Every structure is written in structure tokens, then in C-alpha cells.
Amino acid sequence: SYVLTQPPSVSVAPGQTARITCGGNNIGSKSVNWYQEKPGQAPVLVVYDDSDRPSGIPERFSGSNSGNTATLSISRVEAGDEADYHCQVWDSSSDRYVFGTGTKVTVL
Amino acid sequence: QLPLQESGPGLVEPSETLSLTCTVSGVSISSSSFYWGWIRQPPGKGLEWVGTIFYIGSTYYNPSLKSRVTISVDTSKNQFSLKLSSVTAADTAVYYCARHFSIVGATNDAFDMWGQGTKVTVSS
Numbered sequence: 001s002y003v004l005t006q007p008p009s010v011s012v013a014p015g016q017t018a019r020i021t022c023g024g025n026n027i028g029s030k031s032v033n034w035y036q037e038k039p040g041q042a043p044v045l046v047v048y049d050d051s052d053r054p055s056g057i058p059e060r061f062s063g064s065n066s067g068n069t070a071t072l073s074i075s076r077v078e079a080g081d082e083a084d085y086h087c088q089v090w091d092s093s094s095d096r097y098v099f100g101t102g103t104k105v106t107v108l
Numbered sequence: 109q110l111p112l113q114e115s116g117p118g119l120v121e122p123s124e125t126l127s128l129t130c131t132v133s134g135v136s137i138s139s140s141s142f143y144w145g146w147i148r149q150p151p152g153k154g155l156e157w158v159g160t161i162f163y164i165g166s167t168y169y170n171p172s173l174k175s176r177v178t179i180s181v182d183t184s185k186n187q188f189s190l191k192l193s194s195v196t197a198a199d200t201a202v203y204y205c206a207r208h209f210s211i212v213g214a215t216n217d218a219f220d221m222w223g224q225g226t227k228v229t230v231s232s
Contacts, residue, residue, distance in 0.1 A: 049211045090216040
């Protein structure tokens with residue numbers, strides 16, 4: 001089945017840019033969504049269809065997707081951005097929604 | 109009141125059936141614009157999609173769980189439910205219910221509204 005690989009952790013200083021990668025075979029041909037998950041809270045959709053933002057999500061969150069890697073970028077990082085981030089696609093070969101392994105973003 | 113709220117036992121014995129309900133508030137579960145799904149996260153692992161239902165009752169499930177999963181909908185109560193049979197310790201997880209919609213022009217759905225999740229432990 002299709003596997004999405006994310007780095008376990010990313011550390012970033014406040015005000016800098018955090019980049020979270022999501023690797024998958026030819027993921028550039030798929031539509032990728034990203035979710036933010038904070039402890040004890042409901043996950044939040046922050047980017048859908050590679051680079052679109054739902055209403056209410058700051059412009060600091062952006063996404064890109066090409067080749068074998070999709071990337072979520074968070075610019076001007078704030079303490080409140082500390083969370084786990086998950087990528088997600090639909091895998092038509094196995095007829096299932098697939099999530100990445102998750103990345104914990106730590107704000108230094 | 110949260111838009112989506114999971115409820116059900118937090119402890120299930122091995123070989124028994126796990127049963128959870130998701131109560132939807134503020135939006136009709138009968139909307140033709142949305143699907144309703146269950147996702148779980150075992151301790152220390154990533155998210156795993158369990159299955160999805162449309163308000164008319166059509167379902168699709170994760171092939172790896174299909175033989176044990178049943179999802180149903182009760183439009184009169186604005187709820188949908190999950191049953192997972194013959195559970196083992198591997199089914200221990202936080203279970204989330206979520207709403208998703210088809211992305212126009214893309215072969216993917218986005219899960220745009222989630223419950224806070226409920227922890228289910230399988231143990232005797």
C-alpha cells in the first residue's frame with residue numbers, strides 16, 4: 001500500500017520558517033492535504049489540495065507538491081504553531097485515505 | 109457544544125465489539141455536500157482512516173479493516189456510529205469522527221471538521 005513518510009520532528013526558532021516534508025512515490029501526481037493536531041484538541045485542516053487554505057487559516061501556512069515530495073511551510077513561526085502535522089492523500093490503488101507518519105514541530 | 113462529539117466506552121474487552129457514536133451539531137448530517145468518517149490513532153503511531161458513510165447509508169471502508177467494520181447513520185438523531193468487531197490490543201487508539209468533502213477537480217477528500225477524539229483501550 002501507499003506510504004507517506006514524514007520526519008519525526010522539526011525544530012524552528014520563533015519568526016523563522018518551518019518546512020515539513022511528506023515523501024511518497026510520485027506524490028506530485030496526487031492532491032495533498034495537511035492537518036495540525038494539538039494535544040487534547042480536534043485536528044485542524046490547514047492546507048488542502050496541495051496549496052489551498054481553508055477560511056480562517058493564516059497566510060503563513062502554505063503548501064507545495066512536486067515529484068516525490070510535498071511540503072508544508074509555516075512562515076514567521078509562533079509559539080502557537082507548536083503541534084503535530086500530518087499529510088494525507090487518497091490512494092486509488094488500495095482505495096483508502098492514507099495519512100503520513102506525522103511530524104512534531106517544536107518552537108525553540 | 110462541539111460540532112462533532114464522539115461517545116462510547118473507553119474500555120473494551122478483547123474479542124468483543126467496539127461501539128462508538130458521533131453526534132453532529134450545527135450542520136445537518138443529511139447534507140449532500142459531506143461525508144462522515146472515522147479515523148483512529150494508535151499510541152505512538154500515525155492516523156489511520158477506518159471508514160466513511162454518506163447520509164443515504166452508502167459506505168466504504170479501509171480494506172485492512174473491512175471484514176470487522178460497520179458504520180451506520182441515524183439522520184433523525186444527526187448521528188453516525190462505528191462498530192468494530194473482534195477487537196484486539198492493536199485496536200487500542202484514539203478514535204476521531206470527522207466530516208469530509210470532495211475536492212473539486214482533485215482525487216482526494218479533505219477532512220475539514222473533526223471531533224476531539226475518544227480514547228479506547230482494549231484490555232481484559
